[in-house]
Amino acid sequence: MASRCCRCAGRADAQTNRRPPSTLRHRFGCPQGSCPMKTATAVLRHEHEAIVLALRILAEIDRHAIAHDPVERQDLQALVDFLAEFADTCHHGKEEQLLFPRLAQTGNPKVQHTVERLLPEHVRGRHWIGKMRQALQPLRPEAFHEAARAYAQLLLTHIEQENTVLFPMAEQLLSTEELIALSREFDTFERQVMGPERHEALHDLLSRLQTRYSI
Template sequence: MSATNQLREDHVQVRRLEKIVSKCSQEIYKGADIPFSDLEKITVIISEFVDTIHHSREEDSYFPCVASYDNLKEEIRKFMIEHEFGRNIARKISEYLKKWREGEDSREPVARYLRTYAIFLDDHLNKENKFFDDAEANVLSKEEEIEMYEQYRSVIAIMKKVEQMIAEIDWLELRPWYKNNL
């Protein structure tokens, strides 16, 4: 496997999360009762998988390697801005979820920010997948791809965390509110 393919594999899982987040938002707008534990699990996956693991792989390894060739720097700059935008949305979801848990009626802002996050993920993943195609075809050598992939795999704790986050996504896909009207 290559670094680019590992990031694409991450995107497959993030795409699953995007569908869960979108469905959750729709169900809240319909007035469905989504357990707080499910909503909190979604925020944990966003924080620990999307941001801490996936975006870190891109920001700390992949993007710097691609940029070292003076290629695609403008695209990388835009992705870094988008990552921060996603973090801001995630903070808003957590902020309003906390208020809701404390008794304030924050259903609408939670639903709105979940919908916004799902839209962000869809757009962002589409653009990054095109970027990966370009970087793989025109910038990175096979050796660099393998070296970065080995870096990703070398931290066993991260690999275990990825497995745990995928299991959490699997679990969310089995929740009644998610399966409702699919």
Template structure:
């Protein structure tokens, strides 16, 4: 059975991973003295993370995939509860990253260490979360959800099939802006 929603979630995870990797690459290049900080770029990348995963991706997982699996498998409950807790903490985690970036912008070089530590913490938490979904939750979902469940979940996720699209191309425009601002190898900018 081809499960479109799991393919979409996986693609969205890859899109987020690319953004997080870009942030890490830029920060490590700043740390090594190869790049000067572009605070507008960094803020735009954090804005993307906030708008797409936190506001689109996670709510659909909660409302559709997790809700259906909760009804079908008691074995999945501990995993679902951990993932839902991650989602509930998402706003606080993104706000902590924003605050560290704002502090970095205000303090300049003196604020870099705090920003970089906050970024590494955020990235580590996101990787753990995505790996839990793909390695633990997806197999449980495949084992316990019905064809009817998948049809409903797939329909919900097809609305955001391309993680760069968003409402009226809003996320595509944001992604394009990031690609054009970010220096190589992250983007096309200077």
């Protein structure tokens, strides 16, 4: 039997209703550089899983904050920092700097239209991250709630569009070899913008918060 990238294997497990491994590091992909078979779209899909988990944790803490229950402001700060660094700088950076330009080279008008529709949503996401930051200094629960809810709604719709529309188009327009090569460029980009081991550190942060808030 041919070997499978652990990212692809994880997706196959989900399709056959087998419970995925419990640790974030297994759930969200291979350690950097360890899997030569990973494709760019598989990497981005797995990063979406981490972002969705962060949004679920954010919603849970926000629920307590808006009810004026005691909350750890540093946990909210850590999540906003995660979304700024991982979801925007790293994940959206890979798309804006590498995936989208590569898709533009195909000259396909449908994919270009899709990219032109998705790009402004990255900008709006940065706006709401800024609003969340402002609402933390000092903590203003109502203002934070408004920004967090708007950001989550935006990003969840955005992720669905990428997973169901953009990535399938990319997989039709680019060969598997091209997508694997692009994922290697992702690795280089990530090391440049985040530094070594930062990816794992951020997922460890999510794991701790997931346990703390029983998500």
